[in-house]
Amino acid sequence: MKEAHECHAEDSFDYAPVDEILERYQGQKGTTIPILQAIQEFYGYLPRQAMAYTAKQLKVPFSRVYGVATFYAQFHLTPRGENIIRVCQGTACHVRGASKIVEALKEQLGLDVGETSNDQKFTLESVACIGACGLAPVMMINNDTFGRLTAEKIKEILNNY
Amino acid sequence: MEAQSYRVRVGLATCGIAAGASKTYDKLVSLLAEHDIVPERTGCIGMCFSEPLVEVTTPAGETYLYGDATADKVAAIVEQHIVGGKPVEEMLVLSSAAATDNDHFMAKQHRVLLGHVGVIDPESIDSYLAIDGYIALTKVINEMTQEEVIKEVQKSGLRGRGGAGFPTGMKWNFTYQAKGNKKYVVCNADEGDPGAFMDRSVLEGDPHALIEGMTIAAFAIGADEGYIYVRAEYPLAIKRLQIAIKEAKAHGYLGNKILGTDFCFDLKIKEGAGAFVCGEETALLASIEGLRGIPRPRPPFPANSGLWGKPTLLNNVETYANVPVIFRLGADEYGKVGAERSKGTKVFALTGKIKKTGLAEVPMGITMREIIYDVGGGIQDDRAFKAVQIGGPSGGCLPEEQLDLSVDYDSLTAAGAMMGSGGLVVMDETTCMVDLAKFFLTFTQSESCGKCTPCREGTKRMLEILERITAGQGKPGDIETLEEMGAAIRDSALCGLGQTAPNPVLSTLRYFRHEYEEHINEGKCRAGVCSNLISYNIIEDKCVGCTVCAKNCPVNAISGERKQPHEIDQSVCIKCGVCMEKCKFDAIILK
Numbered sequence: 030m031k032e033a034h035e036c037h038a039e040d041s042f043d044y045a046p047v048d049e050i051l052e053r054y055q056g057q058k059g060t061t062i063p064i065l066q067a068i069q070e071f072y073g074y075l076p077r078q079a080m081a082y083t084a085k086q087l088k089v090p091f092s093r094v095y096g097v098a099t100f101y102a103q104f105h106l107t108p109r110g111e112n113i114i115r116v117c118q119g120t121a122c123h124v125r126g127a128s129k130i131v132e133a134l135k136e137q138l139g140l141d142v143g144e145t146s147n148d149q150k151f152t153l154e155s156v157a158c159i160g161a162c163g164l165a166p167v168m169m170i171n172n173d174t175f176g177r178l179t180a181e182k183i184k185e186i187l188n189n190y
Numbered sequence: 191m192e193a194q195s196y197r198v199r200v201g202l203a204t205c206g207i208a209a210g211a212s213k214t215y216d217k218l219v220s221l222l223a224e225h226d227i228v229p230e231r232t233g234c235i236g237m238c239f240s241e242p243l244v245e246v247t248t249p250a251g252e253t254y255l256y257g258d259a260t261a262d263k264v265a266a267i268v269e270q271h272i273v274g275g276k277p278v279e280e281m282l283v284l285s286s287a288a289a290t291d292n293d294h295f296m297a298k299q300h301r302v303l304l305g306h307v308g309v310i311d312p313e314s315i316d317s318y319l320a321i322d323g324y325i326a327l328t329k330v331i332n333e334m335t336q337e338e339v340i341k342e343v344q345k346s347g348l349r350g351r352g353g354a355g356f357p358t359g360m361k362w363n364f365t366y367q368a369k370g371n372k373k374y375v376v377c378n379a380d381e382g383d384p385g386a387f388m389d390r391s392v393l394e395g396d397p398h399a400l401i402e403g404m405t406i407a408a409f410a411i412g413a414d415e416g417y418i419y420v421r422a423e424y425p426l427a428i429k430r431l432q433i434a435i436k437e438a439k440a441h442g443y444l445g446n447k448i449l450g451t452d453f454c455f456d457l458k459i460k461e462g463a464g465a466f467v468c469g470e471e472t473a474l475l476a477s478i479e480g481l482r483g484i485p486r487p488r489p490p491f492p493a494n495s496g497l498w499g500k501p502t503l504l505n506n507v508e509t510y511a512n513v514p515v516i517f518r519l520g521a522d523e524y525g526k527v528g529a530e531r532s533k534g535t536k537v538f539a540l541t542g543k544i545k546k547t548g549l550a551e552v553p554m555g556i557t558m559r560e561i562i563y564d565v566g567g568g569i570q571d572d573r574a575f576k577a578v579q580i581g582g583p584s585g586g587c588l589p590e591e592q593l594d595l596s597v598d599y600d601s602l603t604a605a606g607a608m609m610g611s612g613g614l615v616v617m618d619e620t621t622c623m624v625d626l627a628k629f630f631l632t633f634t635q636s637e638s639c640g641k642c643t644p645c646r647e648g649t650k651r652m653l654e655i656l657e658r659i660t661a662g663q664g665k666p667g668d669i670e671t672l673e674e675m676g677a678a679i680r681d682s683a684l685c686g687l688g689q690t691a692p693n694p695v696l697s698t699l700r701y702f703r704h705e706y707e708e709h710i711n712e713g714k715c716r717a718g719v720c721s722n723l724i725s726y727n728i729i730e731d732k733c734v735g736c737t738v739c740a741k742n743c744p745v746n747a748i749s750g751e752r753k754q755p756h757e758i759d760q761s762v763c764i765k766c767g768v769c770m771e772k773c774k775f776d777a778i779i780l781k
């Protein structure tokens with residue numbers, strides 16, 4: 030554990046949570062993704078130090094961990110907002126006017142898709158499909174799903190956050 | 191008191207919750223407390239068009255399904271029906287005791303797989319056991335040999351429900367025959383096709399059916415370990431699976447020494463991390479191993495060399511969930527439903543511009559017209575049908591002429607579409623087929639893992655051409671180039687994602703070539719979707735100068751004096767269409 034810190038003499042990163050996560054998955058196979066998921070759950074994103082430390086502890090090259098982190102849409106390398114808005118861009122939503130919902134969200138939040146507000150309150154993302162197609166167009170805010178959206182409803186929903 | 195024998199169920203799957211079903215449930219808990227009734231939770235009842243749904247079963251066993259039952263409306267159900275004994279007719283969507291406008295939605299369905307979804311409590315194993323749950327597994331383990339189990343699955347004619355329709359029994363046999371002591375059973379629950387949610391519905395509504403099916407598979411091929419690979423976008427499905435696995439272990443249907451025999455099977459959940467390509471089997475296995483989800487060439491097939499190089503059986507949720515049904519009914523009985531070479535039922539997700547959105551389970555061999563018009567009630571707002579997209583981004587669009595096609599694996603493939611996972615997205619005259627092809631290609635292009643050139647570069651070049659066409663800059667020869675590239679990618683890409691990526695373009699070219707030609711040669715988008723090819727115009731004679739359009743225009747492109755005809759400045763207009771929506775006098779038209 031000491032070694033991992035060597036190259037960052039001035040490093041003030043707290044590795045204890047990562048250690049705790051790594052311990053949880055010790056001795057199991059194929060744990061890179063669950064470990065990264067747990068790290069992201071804790072920090073809200075994947076700090077570079079945590080990834081480098083994970084690679085070292087798992088005895089794999091940093092490129093392997095970084096490669097996994099950048100391959101999957103779920104992982105984020107920069108901090109994200111407190112509330113994650115995921116607006117669905119699936120076929121059913123597309124056909125039922127999802128583009129207007131995206132426009133309304135962009136306008137209300139003053140954000141482009143992929144951006145986080147300056148006060149770190151909201152991150153706006155798009156998602157391929159959340160499987161609530163019967164209620165299209167839909168979006169998720171954190172783990173809550175909102176359906177049958179209209180541009181007018183967006184304002185009302187955002188006010189609750 | 192009479193009210194005690196009423197039963198009340200609330201559909202609490204993701205779509206129900208999104209429509210407000212949790213609040214409905216909480217409200218019912220407090221309203222029903224004084225009548226000593228505890229409302230029950232259940233999964234997706236299937237009629238998404240009128241979520242949230244509440245079902246009341248009377249002491250006599252009659253069922254009344256109420257739609258749009260938001261928290262503010264359920265008091266009527268309690269007061270009028272449960273206390274007063276009089277059904278609330280204006281909220282009724284379906285009933286065993288009375289005819290409703292929605293009887294057509296159920297009439298042609300054959301609910302075998304969804305039979306328990308929306309009926310049982312998915313968070314209670316007792317609820318599953320009460321409807322003959324785990325009877326199939328008990329029979330298999332106590333009375334059958336591995337070979338007999340595989341023969342029965344082969345005899346049933348079951349084919350993979352996730353894509354190309356490979357015969358399930360044959361796959362099981364390959365994995366059974368494969369050499370090795372360690373084998374795995376894996377479930378693909380990475381339902382990534384936009385427009386498909388039948389697997390989510392089973393996971394959220396009947397998780398034990400999947401566990402039972404997988405355990406039977408493990409017994410048949412000789413596996414002691416399994417994984418369910420679920421998309422991270424399905425948090426409720428993951429939660430219910432975790433509960434179900436725990437309960438199944440506690441009851442001896444999973445884990446060590448199942449039902450007191452020497453058969454052991456340990457089942458784990460792996461959460462996906464958001465990559466469409468992980469629906470491809472070799473990519474999915476790489477992802478479980480903790481690597482980038484990139485496909486590899488086959489052979490070797492997973493049956494011989496899968497997870498960590500060991501023989502691995504991979505099927506999707508709907509396929510495994512069919513297995514207990516086969517053993518409960520017997521292969522012969524199971525095979526009586528369906529088409530000649532496509533046995534059983536298939537669950538379809540009806541979405542898009544269809545009146546009744548929802549999940550429908552129908553016997554294979556039914557026609558597309560029956561699904562859309564009889565089950566789904568036809569096109570929203572009674573507009574003209576244009577096309578139905580089946581099979582997600584790998585599938586194709588079928589036009590009006592193909593509506594009488596038999597819905598089975600082989601007919602669909604011959605028509606240039608595919609069964610895929612069963613998402614049916616219905617489109618009317620307001621959908622532009624070129625724009626739709628561009629939509630799908632944008633999706634597959636961004637989800638391409640980048641390993642092979644045809645998919646990585648080819649889909650990008652095709653997308654560029656489609657972007658030009660929809661922007662009004664199409665050139666003669668574009669259509670031919672698209673066809674040539676599509677054929678080349680189909681023949682040379684490494685995995686199913688790449689090989690099928692051109693399908694939406696090729697099938698729309700096959701059936702809607704005239705729309706491409708109009709875009710290129712006449713600069714016209716008949717659906718009024720491609721913004722560079724359309725303009726909104728005010729008809730002077732009809733405009734009364736009410737100023738509503740000008741007030742609502744987000745870019746102030748509309749000007750004019752009050753009570754005088756207005757005008758749209760085309761150089762400022764962003765073609766959002768708000769003016770046309772807001773105009774009460776039909777004075778704005780699309781050109």
